Amino acid sequence: MKKVLAIAGSDSSGGAGIQADIKSISANQAFAMTVITAITAQNTRGVMSIENVSNEMIQKQLEAIYEDIIVDAIKIGMVSRESTIKIIANHLDKFKAKVVLDPVMVSKSNHLLLEKVAIESLIVDLIPKAFLITPNLMEARELTGVDINNFGDMKRAAIKLHKLGAKNILIKGGHLPGPEAIDLLYSEGKFHTFSSEFINTNNNHGTGCTLSSAIASNIANGQSLYQAVKHAKEYITDTLRYGFKIGQGVGVLHHLYKLKEKI
Numbered sequence: 001m002k003k004v005l006a007i008a009g010s011d012s013s014g015g016a017g018i019q020a021d022i023k024s025i026s027a028n029q030a031f032a033m034t035v036i037t038a039i040t041a042q043n044t045r046g047v048m049s050i051e052n053v054s055n056e057m058i059q060k061q062l063e064a065i066y067e068d069i070i071v072d073a074i075k076i077g078m079v080s081r082e083s084t085i086k087i088i089a090n091h092l093d094k095f096k097a098k099v100v101l102d103p104v105m106v107s108k109s110n111h112l113l114l115e116k117v118a119i120e121s122l123i124v125d126l127i128p129k130a131f132l133i134t135p136n137l138m139e140a141r142e143l144t145g146v147d148i149n150n151f152g153d154m155k156r157a158a159i160k161l162h163k164l165g166a167k168n169i170l171i172k173g174g175h176l177p178g179p180e181a182i183d184l185l186y187s188e189g190k191f192h193t194f195s196s197e198f199i200n201t202n203n204n205h206g207t208g209c210t211l212s213s214a215i216a217s218n219i220a221n222g223q224s225l226y227q228a229v230k231h232a233k234e235y236i237t238d239t240l241r242y243g244f245k246i247g248q249g250v251g252v253l254h255h256l257y258k259l260k261e262k263i
């Protein structure tokens with residue numbers, strides 16, 4: 001069993017963050033391990049509070065893993081603040097594993113998950129160490145300054161992200177209007193598109209976390225980048241298709257829809 005390390009924040013409501021990562025990695029047939037960077041108190045209506053895990057404890061979690069376990073791929077999600085980014089960046093090379101970086105900035109409920117002042121450090125310290133970064137349109141705009149309103153803008157933003165040091169870039173186009181959700185991969189000078197039916201649902205909490213963890217798992221399992229993204233896109237589309245409500249606000253994905261008939 002290949003091992004995937006998720007470095008991310010905890011979501012008490014279980015739909016996003018490290019909880020989504022564990023479910024997505026498990027559903028994509030890898031073994032999930034975690035370094036928790038922050039704890040959020042949140043439910044389906046929003047984020048109430050965030051407490052950052054101390055830098056010392058983040059470092060100890062990272063050391064505990066790399067001193068003992070060979071990690072096959074890493075996914076990075078919510079990193080919350082600049083000092084956390086620096087600690088993670090200082091330890092990443094020791095793992096010798098491909099890193100999928102989801103540059104989480106703001107929750108769908110509009111709560112800041114990355115301090116504004118930390119964006120520069122994300123660009124300088126983490127992006128160059130990532131094998132793949134997976135921004136949504138808002139995050140791509142924040143990182144590049146490109147205002148993205150169409151597919152051409154997505155391509156321009158991808159090239160800019162490459163110039164910032166990102167090896168491979170997947171810009172998620174799900175928020176552009178249209179009957180399809182089209183994602184754009186820029187890799188080795190070439191563009192690839194992945195389109196799926198747009199699932200019009202409010203049960204979509206944690207899509208970014210889930211997708212990046214699925215890609216990391218597929219990479220850990222030996223898939224090419226193209227195949228890893230293609231299969232993760234198919235997976236996220238089905239988790240959206242089978243999503244459901246757990247509270248009064250935004251619903252969740254069905255990470256384990258493949259077990260559905262058996263429950």
Ligand code: PLP
Pocket residue numbers: 008009010011016017018040077078104106107108109113204205206207208209
């Ligand atoms: N909470 C945590 C801890 C997260 O890491 C994320 C991930 O992006 C979110 C919330 C945001 O999820 P969403 O954008 O689906 O609300």
